Amino acid sequence: MTALTPTENASDDHGHSAPAKLGYSPVAEIPHRLRVTDTDPKAARRAERQVAAMFALSMFFVVLSVAAYVMIDKTTVVYIPVLGEVGASNVALGFTFGIAVLLIGTGAIQWAKKLMPDVEVVQERHDMVSEPQEDNLAVANYERGKDESGFARYKMIRRTLLGALAFFPIPLVVFLRDLWVTPSGENPTEILSNTLWAKGKRIISDGTYLAVRPEDLPVGGLVSALPEGLLEVQEEEHNLNARGKAAIILVRMDPDQIRSQQGEGWDYNGILAFSKICTHVGCPIALYEQRTHHLLCPCHQSTFDLADSGAVIYGPAARNMPQLPISVDEEGYLVAVEDFSEPVGPSFWERDRA
Numbered sequence: 001m002t003a004l005t006p007t008e009n010a011s012d013d014h015g016h017s018a019p020a021k022l023g024y025s026p027v028a029e030i031p032h033r034l035r036v037t038d039t040d041p042k043a044a045r046r047a048e049r050q051v052a053a054m055f056a057l058s059m060f061f062v063v064l065s066v067a068a069y070v071m072i073d074k075t076t077v078v079y080i081p082v083l084g085e086v087g088a089s090n091v092a093l094g095f096t097f098g099i100a101v102l103l104i105g106t107g108a109i110q111w112a113k114k115l116m117p118d119v120e121v122v123q124e125r126h127d128m129v130s131e132p133q134e135d136n137l138a139v140a141n142y143e144r145g146k147d148e149s150g151f152a153r154y155k156m157i158r159r160t161l162l163g164a165l166a167f168f169p170i171p172l173v174v175f176l177r178d179l180w181v182t183p184s185g186e187n188p189t190e191i192l193s194n195t196l197w198a199k200g201k202r203i204i205s206d207g208t209y210l211a212v213r214p215e216d217l218p219v220g221g222l223v224s225a226l227p228e229g230l231l232e233v234q235e236e237e238h239n240l241n242a243r244g245k246a247a248i249i250l251v252r253m254d255p256d257q258i259r260s261q262q263g264e265g266w267d268y269n270g271i272l273a274f275s276k277i278c279t280h281v282g283c284p285i286a287l288y289e290q291r292t293h294h295l296l297c298p299c300h301q302s303t304f305d306l307a308d309s310g311a312v313i314y315g316p317a318a319r320n321m322p323q324l325p326i327s328v329d330e331e332g333y334l335v336a337v338e339d340f341s342e343p344v345g346p347s348f349w350e351r352d353r354a
């Protein structure tokens with residue numbers, strides 16, 4: 001093994017030098033082959049421009065992603081083979097931001113492969129406590145590495161890289177705006193308070209889309225359900241917002257086991273309906289333990305007691321799961337008595353609007 005030792009560090013204008021002069025002892029058994037950029041200053045210059053172009057393009061795609069976020073209507077859909085209809089805004093954001101990240105990564109790899117030193121070195125391990133001279137050696141190696149990487153020398157690369165990294169967080173800041181401003185400017189409380197549920201609206205199973213009768217649900221059972229007519233609305237609106245807000249779970253327990261509800265008589269013979277969307281940050285939930293009547297959110301483990309008004313008994317959620325009052329119609333199908341009486345879904349909007 002060869003120790004890491006400083007050696008004379010001679011290089012050309014672009015920092016390209018023979019392995020033996022790079023400041024580290026090369027591994028003797030591995031033959032070293034010089035790259036074109038090590039021997040041809042023009043090739044090195046070309047590589048520098050390529051890397052800089054990638055960083056500059058990354059900035060362009062970041063700007064494009066912000067423009068897409070601002071300009072594309074959130075309800076516009078596009079058809080993509082295999083995926084079907086998807087939100088145009090999501091596609092544009094994913095594409096532009098993804099390309100921006102890819103270009104920074106590709107530029108960094110190209111810089112390392114074509115312009116930074118590529119000698120192989122072996123460093124011997126010593127005691128954990130370094131001697132002062134080893135500290136000095138480490139500092140010297142760091143300084144030498146900094147010089148050899150060309151960070152100071154390749155001004156165009158350095159500036160475009162710093163520019164790309166400075167642009168990179170911009171979309172994150174812009175996108176966070178959605179946490180307190182809705183695309184339409186409406187109050188999130190109103191949007192999340194109005195769902196498709198209404199007096200007499202039948203409850204249909206999510207999957208078969210057939211109306212549910214009380215006898216379809218045994219004690220201890222759980223059914224994911226939706227309001228009748230949802231598919232038509234979904235088709236009309238070309239988005240999943242209505243579905244997300246209206247999704248519920250039905251659970252059945254012995255009526256004697258219900259300790260409290262959010263409204264008097266909101267169950268039907270022990271069948272309770274709750275929003276399916278977690279009040280923490282909105283994951284759909286259907287993990288139900290019939291013995292304890294606990295509903296567990298798989299995202300951050302918030303746990304709700306459905307036998308006690310959907311109360312939070314564990315985890316980061318701060319609000320009960322909203323309950324939907326239900327009954328049966330004259331044909332014996334389960335129906336909603338009215339819409340939810342409080343907003344469904346995540347509660348970040350409450351922070352400064354309460």
Ligand code: FES
Nearest residue numbers: 278280297300302
């Ligand atoms: S989304 Fe349910 S606990 Fe976080």
